[in-house]
Amino acid sequence: MPQVLEFKLPDLGEGLTEAEIVRWLVEVGDVVAIDQPVVEVETAKAMVEVPCPYGGVVTARFGAEGEELPVGAPLLTVAVGSTAGELSADGAVEAESSGNVLVGYGTGAPAARRRRVRPEAVAGAESVTVPAAEPAPGADAGAVPAAVPGEEQGPVAVISPLVRKLARQHDLDLRQLTGSGPDGLILRSDVESAIRAAASATAESAPVSAVPASASASSPASMVPSAGREVAGERIPLRGVRGAVADKLARSRREIPDATCWVDADATELMAARAAMNGAGGPAAGPKVSVLALLARICTAALARFPELNSTVDLDAREIVRLRDVHLGFAAQTDRGLVVPVVRNAQDCNAESIGAEIGRLTEAARTGKLTPADLSGGTFTLNNYGVFGVDGSTPIINHPEAAMLGVGRIVAKPWVHQGELAVRQVVQLSLTFDHRVCDGGTAGGFLRYVADCVEQPALLLRTL
Incomplete structure (x- = not known):
């Protein structure tokens, strides 16, 4: 047996x-x-x-x-x-x-x-x-008893415990419902339809009272639900990935005294360097290098010069902890919400290897295959909101990190280049930082170095 x-x-x-x-x-x-x-x-x-x-x-x-x-x-x-x-x-x-x-x-x-x-x-x-x-x-495992107030004991064609819970909350007798599922199975949609029908019947039978002119339907007060009254609309539970992101962002706002500085940079030379890398043939040929990978490599070089921004704050010990390794996170939007995959030990990677890891993690995020380890332990975040077609933003720091670099879209703009007006590829960079770990001078120095590398990619040769 x-x-x-x-x-x-x-x-x-x-x-x-x-x-x-x-x-x-x-x-x-x-x-x-x-x-x-x-x-x-x-x-x-x-x-x-x-x-x-x-x-x-x-x-x-x-x-x-x-x-x-x-x-x-x-x-x-x-x-x-x-x-x-x-x-x-x-x-x-x-x-x-x-x-x-x-x-x-x-x-x-x-x-x-x-x-x-x-x-x-x-x-x-x-x-x-x-x-x-x-x-x-x-x-x-098939039909199971559903204890609903007022109903007799015995089997009811309900499988989901959520359906039974929903029925109990609204005092519905499941024996009075006709299931739309296989073999008359009562589904959640059946219970929700019964709830709406009961609410409509209650509203029609309720007496109509005069409403003062001051309490118009368009007033803000009328939009606030009162006790016992439900407001029409969709309710989306804050749980799973979306709930975790909501909790982290709220904690960041509560705990971190953040500040933001930004600068416009001429990215024409960076884009030309990328085109040269990706267009090279012969022994120098390799995988295509993305703009995000180049920016990530610039970030690791900047963090080597300004390690204050690769740190976290230990509130219990009242200490700033400067971290040795750079675990670089990058924001990725998915159908299930915002996630931040992490490139481990980015300080040891070149633009090509960073790009390969970003590609792997992005594909895993798109298909929902990221592991918990892929999303944990970041020390600095790169947020490329330019992919949404916007120029600037003041991002919320990814707690418990100390800073986040935001990158807007790269777009052709009039720009003074070598004393003359020209059309150049311009990008706006923003740095949101924890004011507890550094002052504006350090943050400004970091951002200026990033902008200089964007404008003159040859500066990175010093760190290769």
């Missing part, structure tokens, strides 16, 4: 204690291979696929898509053993467990083809009999 094992949400590292279920990759009744990804979760750092160390038949899932679970909470149960092994795609008996317990592990073998086990086959055939998992709150 197979044994039912419970797989819990593993430790995700980097001090993360919870994760949101984004998408289930398996269903109840599916046959899974050892170390096959079974669920996609989003943490405050990144979105990752969680592999299951057991091979067998999925008998229950815990948690619905959009629900947050703490580390150690049950994810699913799997029936393993000789019976479960007989259900593999090639007929071979699989091992029960890989023994791996951390996100990011895996055997590297391709995942077995998913197969559903028909309920009647599971119930009627001795060779594929799978014992049912012990019922638990939130288990997605």
